[in-house]
Amino acid sequence: MSAHSITEPSSRAKWVAGSLVILYALITMVPLAWIMMTGFKTPPDSISYPPKVIFEPSLEGYVNLFTTRTRVTPDALEALPPPATWYDEIVRERNMVIAGPSKFGERFLNSVIIGFGSTFLSVFLGTLAAYAFSRFKIPLADDLLFFILSTRMMPPIAVAIPIFLMYRNLGLSDTHLGMILLYTAVNISLAVWLLKGFIDEIPREYEEAALIDGYTRFQAFYKVVLPQAATGIASTAIFCLIFAWNEYAFSVLLTSATAQTAPPFIPTIIGVGGLDWPAVAAGATIFLLPVMIFTILLRKHLLRGITFGAVRK
C-alpha cells in the first residue's frame, strides 16, 4: 500500500495547520514565561514601564521568598560585619538584614505532606474498591458508582460549611490529618473511576489461572492484578497528587497556621509598598514546575485522567 491514502492531508495543509498550532502554543506560553522571568527580576524591574523583556537577572525574588527581612538604618548597616553569604549581600543592598526564614518552606512542606498523604490513601482505598467493582457482583454497583461520582458535583464551598463545623467539633481543623482525609474523600471518586477502567482491561483469565494454582483471592489480587495495573495506578496517583497540590478553597477556609498549603500563601507575599511580585513569581515558579514535569510524564494518560475515564483513547 502506498504511504499516502486519499484521506492524508496535503503537505501544504499540514504546514498551515502546524504553523497555526505552534503560534497558539507560543502565545499561550507567554504568561508562563513572563512569570518565570519575573521571578528573576529585581522589584523595580518587575514593575517598570514599559515592561522589561531584557533585564539583569537577580535572585532577589527567591531570597525574598524564603526569608523575612527587617529594614535597618544605613549607619547600623555600616556597623555590621561584612555579609557572610551571597543572599546577605543581596538583602543589604536594599538596606535590610535577614530576620529569619519565611513561612514558604513550611507551607511547601505542608503541600508535600498533605499531597502525598492523601494521594497514597486515595490510591490505596481506590484500588481496593475498583478491584471489587470490576471483578465481583456488587448489588446496586451502578448506583454506587454514580453516587461516588456525584460527590464531585458539589461546589467546594458548599461542602466546606459542614466540614468546617464537623472538624471544629472533632478537633480536626487546621490539622494535616483533617486535610488528608478531606482531599482523599474528594479524590477517591476519581481514583475509583480511573482504576476500575484500568483493572477492567486486565483479562480475568490471569487471576483465574492463579486461583487454580492455589492462590487465594487476596494473593491473586496483589501478585497478579497489582503488577498488571501498575501503570494505571501510577498515573492515577499523579492525577490525585496534582489535584491535592492545586487545591485552594478548602485550604484557605479550613486551615490557617499549621496545616495551610502553598496556594493560599503564595498570593499573600508582601514586600515594600505592596505585593512583592518577584517573590510571588518565584514562589509560583517553584510551585508550578513539578506539575509541569508530571504533565509531560503523564501525557499518554492525560485524557483518561481529566475525563474520569470517560474517554480512553
Added chain:
Amino acid sequence: MADTPIAHAAKATPPGMARKIRGLSDRAIAWIFVAPTIFLLLAINIFPLIWTIQLSFTNYKANRIGREIKNVGFRNYERILTDSDIWLNMQATAHFLFWTIFFQVLIGFTLAWLINKKFKGNDLWTTIIVLPMMLSPAVVGNFWKFLYQPQIGLFNYIITWFTGAEPSSFEMLGSVDLAPWSIVIVDTWMWTPFVMLICLAGLRSIPDYIYEAAEIDRASKLRQFFTITIPMVLPFLMLAVLFRGIENFKMFDLVVQLTGGGPGSTTELTSINLKREAFEKWRTGYASAYAIILFVTVFGLASIYVKALNKVKER
C-alpha cells in the same frame, strides 16, 4: 507473606477447600474492599450534605456558639429565591459559563482539528498547549492579576501596542465593563486545552474508511466536514461541555484571586457569594440553604444534559 504458616497451609490444601477454610468468600472480600471507600464518602460527603440540609432550615450562626438555634422552616429558601442580588450573581455566573464554554469550544475544536492534520511534531506542541490546565487555579489567578495590572502589566502593554490605546485608559480588573471579560479570558486560556484534548480523541476515533467512502462518492470536503466530522465529534464535544459546565459552575479559586468578585459585584459568581455569606457574614443557616439550591441546580441541569448526551450517542 509467602513464608507465613498460613501461606504454607494454604499451599498444602486443595484450592476449593482452602477458600472454604479461610472463610473469605468473594462476597466478603468485595465488601471488605468497598467498605472503607463507602465509609469515607459517607463520613465526609453524605453526612455533611445531610447536615447542610438540616442547617438550611435554621438560623444558625457558626461564629456564635451557645446561641439558641431556631427552626425557621423554609424562610431561608424564600429569602434567597426572592433576593435580587442573588439573581445578579446568577447572571454573572451565567455570563461566565456561557462565554467560557463558547470560546473554549470554538478554539478547542479548531486546535484539535488542526492538530489532527498530523503535522510533524504535533505531539510535542499538544503537550505544551496542555500545560496551563494542570496548574493551580489560585496561583494562575494570582499571576494573571499581575499581567492585568494597569500600566505595568504585560497584558495591558500588549493591547496598547496593538491598538494604540492609552496604557492608562483601561483597567481589566478595575472596570465594571471589562472585569467580567477578564475572567473569561483567563479561564479560556487555562481550559481551552481540555476541550481540545477531548475533541482530538473524538476526531481520532473516526475511522479513515468513512472519509475514503465519502471521497469515492465525490462528497466535497465541506460536506464531509458537516456530515461526518461534526456529527461524529459531537458526543465528545458535549462531554467536554458537561465537564466544563460543572467545573465553572463551581468556580471559586481562580476568580477569587483575580478579582475577588469585584469591582462592585460584577464578577461575584455564586461560589464567591456563598463564601461571603458562610465565612464572612457567618450566616450559616442561610448559606446552607444557598448551598443546597446550588447543588440541586447543578445536579438537575447535569442530569437533563446527560440524558440529551445519551440520545446523541445512541444516534
